[in-house]
Amino acid sequence: MISRYARPEAAAIWSSQTKYKIWFEIEAHAADAMAELGVIPKLAAETIWEKGRDAVWDSDRIDEIERVTKHDVIAFLTHVSEIVGPEARFLHQGMTSSDVLDTCFAVQLSRATDLLLEDVDLVLAALKRRALEHKMTVCVGRSHGIHAEPITFGLKLAGYYAEFQRAKERLAMAKFEIATCAISGAVGTFANVDPRVEQHVADKMGLAVEPVSTQVIPRDRHAAYFAALGVVASSVERLATEIRHLQRTEVLEAEEPFDPGQKGSSAMPHKRNPILTENLTGLARLVRSAVVPAMENVALWHERDISHSSVERGIGPDATIHLDFALRRLAGVIERFNIYPDNMAKNLDKLGGLVFSQRVMLALTHKDVSREDAYAAVQGNAMKVWRGEGRFLDFLKADPVVSKALTETELEELFDLGYHTKNVDVIFQRVFGEQG
Structure with a gap:
């Protein structure tokens, strides 16, 4: 994670304190279910919650323990026992580390996706407003970068609106697919933990149960999730690239906002560079860089190995945090970018009809x-x-x-521009309904 490109709300999802809180909740909810089933004393489950619910987990202490155990979940459970006391021995009964890690990862990705969905709504609102504002602002359409036929700027933006509607659907489906829980034990057979424990934890954590988990949740889910993020990032880049092209001095039909006091170049005082959309192009590359590693994580050995672990510790926070930042930045650019209809008219006539x-x-x-x-x-x-x-x-x-x-x-x-805009209303109604 690059802090420069991290909003606090997104970064908080991946903080150590958040992770340990989720780990505790998974363990404590499992203990509740086991207590109801008579596997552990009910008083023990109550004590676990009483002493751990509002605990501030000591990351330094957990790291200290892990340096000895070489195992992060054992280190955490050892620290829990220091806070909860003897009743901590009833935690993690019949469970394996992946039950905690994978279920936690599902919770974190689900929460991150909720932020991404909010971000997309901001992008959609900005696109809709600007599209309606410039519904009949005629400009030249380009194919292969060359003047083709007249279009309207609002129609350009309506196309992006439709694309980000699809992005929203992809993210919703990605969340649905990733939001599964596994509390099934060492190789997924529930040999030492009742399946009802898994269902209870899933319900409490807002997840579905994984139909068949080995020791881990199958990684095809994660591959599809990060692929969806990659597609959304590509949509961000496509719109950012369009604005960058339109901001070129020779074109100047649109321009990202340039604020008072802003400087474009350390050497050339006149510069107004498209730094925001260039940044979005780069962030899209970072998000997409998670896709291939996520695909390669699918082929784990037998019932599991941990070759996926180091990858996901990186791509989980990085991809979601960077996409969150990119979508928020894109929404701000769309809301405030400058549009120059006079230049559009001049460019439209540049090739003499x-x-x-x-x-x-x-x-x-x-x-x-x-x-x-x-x-x-x-x-x-x-x-x-x-x-x-x-x-x-x-x-x-x-x-x-x-x-x-x-x-x-x-x-x-x-030679009538109206001929080329006669069906704009039809297209807008397809995209925006009656409001179009």
């Missing part, structure tokens, strides 16, 4: 001109415009093939 070429070609085909001849006539005149020799409409009016098929009035009517 070439953005209407397809409509001219299609109009010719409706005047008994073959598609091949229509394409050749339109392209020939378009190339003159590319060479800077004049404007497209003027060349078309002077072209014998074109002028024979279309009158000047008919040609002029083809």
Whole structure:
């Protein structure tokens, strides 16, 4: 975790104190269930809660014990016994370390996903507001980075809104899949712990029971979870990259916010660099870097090994914290970024009307001109415009093939921006419903 890119709310989920609190709750809830089943004394379960519920776990002490035991869960349980007293011997009956670790990891990932879902809602709200604001702000659409045909800026943003709606669905499904509990013992057979204990812990921790856990929860769940985070991060990067392209000096159709007192360069006082969206691009790479290791964690040996452990201690906090930060930053950029309709209009006309070429070609085909001849006539005149020799409409009016098929009035009517925005309402209704 890089503290520079960590919000306190997200970082807190992965703190040692939070982890130990969850570990204790798992152990104590298991003790409650065992007490109800008559496996351990009810008074012992009550004492465990009474002395441990509000305990502040001493990370330094646990680390000290672990340096001897070389086992983190044993070190924790030893520290619990120092606080709870003799009744601590009734903890962890029939359980294995992975029962605690995997269930805790599920809780932490679930809580982190709740934050991510809140973040996506902020992104969606900002996108919706700006999309409606610029619903009919016409700009040039680009394919391969080259001017194609007119679009509206609001329609661009509506597309991102739909994408982040899908991101929200992916995150919700990822949480559903990752939120499972395993309290099944050494190889998942419940030989020394009743399955009802697992169900009780799952209910108390807000999880589902894992149908078949070996000694661990199967890692295909985690692979799918981190893959979902990677896809969401890629959506963040796609929008960030769009803003970066639109902020280039030669384009300047949109620009991320630049605050009073902000400096763009240590050497060049005039610079207004897209540092926020560049940062988002980098954070997306960090989040995606968790995907392949998570995939490689799936193939554990037999009923388990711990080759996944060191990986997950890194990617769990890093991927969720960085994505949380990225989504919050993206929401802020969308909410405040500058949009320049005048520059959009200038850029739209930069190629002298070439953005209407397809409509001219299609109009010719409706005047008994073959598609091949229509394409050749339109392209020939378009190339003159590319060479800077004049404007497209003027060349078309002077072209014998074109002028024979279309009158000047008919040609002029083809150069109508409204033609390209006539279905924007339909698309917005698809995306935003009646509010579109």
